[in-house]
Each structure stands twice: as structure tokens, then as C-alpha cells.
Amino acid sequence: MSRHVPLNDQALEIVARRFAVLAEPMRLRLIQALFAGERNVTELVETTGGTQANISRHLQTLIAAHVLARRKDGLQVFYRISDPTIPKLCELVCGSLEKSLTKQAAHLSASR
Amino acid sequence: MSRHVPLNDQALEIVARRFAVLAEPMRLRLIQALFAGERNVTELVETTGGTQANISRHLQTLIAAHVLARRKDGLQVFYRISDPTIPKLCELVCGSLEKSLTKQAAHLSASR
């Protein structure tokens, strides 16, 4: 994006949509839970503390965005991260978050 | 996020907010315009084709998120990208976008 031809309207919408999918705390919690490996819905409901309906909906959103993939086994459906850029994206944002937090901490202690 | 302790609720909200800021096509257009260097509001209005009011609002959003920084010079206000992770984030997403597009193209030509 920085050193390429400017994106057209349709491409911008797609990129925006991609960020929007990651812009919900509950979805980030799901992604976080899946960093350890695939999990079924019941497990995800327990780890995240959400309702079954809500978790299922968020999972569908993540599937539609190709962030996750699913595997059915009998009654259960197992979800996993399918987009390799997701961990990188999260690391990038978390890294800068940590930096700004330590900066804030430095400012706070300096202002005492 | 992947190899660290799971983020607490507050941290997840911050990360989600960060992604949300990037989840609007018009804001991405502004960021894109600023990759070339700092620009004042009038220039950004012209390049993006938005209304002045709307561009100004989006700029405030980006400032509040510390994505951009501003410099006042007389009547004009110049904006620039202040967060070094932004170009990386955009590149990452655009890269994976290109990949999935070429995949789609391959599937299309294969299915003929």
C-alpha cells in the first residue's frame, strides 16, 4: 500500500472489511484462543465466556472473512486459524501497544 | 499476542479499537495519501474526493488513535503518519489481499 499504486475503491473496501473483522474484542478473544491450536465450539464458548449463539455468529464472521477454517467431526465443529497473516497482524498491533504503554508509564513516573 | 500471555479485557478493547480505526475506506484513503508525506486538509479533501467536514472528522479520529500527528502553520493544518506500524500493517493486509486475488484468478481460469 505504501510503495504501490493507490488502491481503488473496491480494494479499499476489502482492506477495510479485513480490519473490521479484527475490530471486535470477542473475535480477538477467539483468535487468541485458537493460537494454541484448533478448538470446537463448546470449548471456545467456555474459554471466552460468551454465549453459544454469539460465539457461533462470530465464528461465521471469521469464516466468511477466511480468517478461520472449520473441520467437522461428528457432532462437533473444530475451528482453526487459516490465514497466516493474522498472527503477524496481531503481533504488530500488540507490539506497538506495549510500546505506547511503557511510554505512558515512563511519562507517569516522570511527572511525579 | 500469539506467544504471550493472553490479553486482558482492557487490552483487547484497545487492540480492537486500533483495528476499528483502520476499518473505514475513507480513512484508509487518507492514510494512503499521507504515505507520500504530510498534507494539509484542503489537499486531502481534493485527493480523496470527500467533503471537508467528513475529512476533518476522520482526521480527528486518526489523531485520537495516534495514527496521525498534526502541525499547524497559520491557517493550515498539516497531517502526517506518526505511527510507524501503520505502513507495515497495510502492507501485510494488502499483501495477503493480492495473494488471495491471484488465487481467485487461478481458480477462475482453471474452472473454464
Place this chain on the structure above:
DNA sequence: TTAGTATATGAGCAAATACGTATATACTTG
């Protein structure tokens, strides 16, 4: 087939947000 379990989805509501119009603020110049 019936009962039971795991997951997905429809309907409705509440909150967030993007946008346009109009107006306010900040600054410069005559």
C-alpha cells in the same frame, strides 16, 4: 423412531458510527 447433544440461524432491540448540512472557531490581511 425417539431422545439427546452440538452447532447454526432468525427476529428484534440497542448502541455505535458515518455522512451531510449548517455553523463555529482560528487565523490572516486590508
Place this chain on the structure above:
DNA sequence: CAAGTATATACGTATTTGCTCATATACTAA
């Protein structure tokens, strides 16, 4: 000071979206 220009903001509206409750679907086992 008055007029003009650049930027910011208040207000109203329409759309999107996240959530809950209830129910549907898919599968298994007795």
C-alpha cells in the same frame, strides 16, 4: 475592525452491527 479563508464541530438521520432469546438443523445413540 471587517472580510475572507482554512479547519473543526454540533445536530439530525440512516445504516450497520453486536447481543439475547428462541428455534432450527445436523448428527448420534438407544
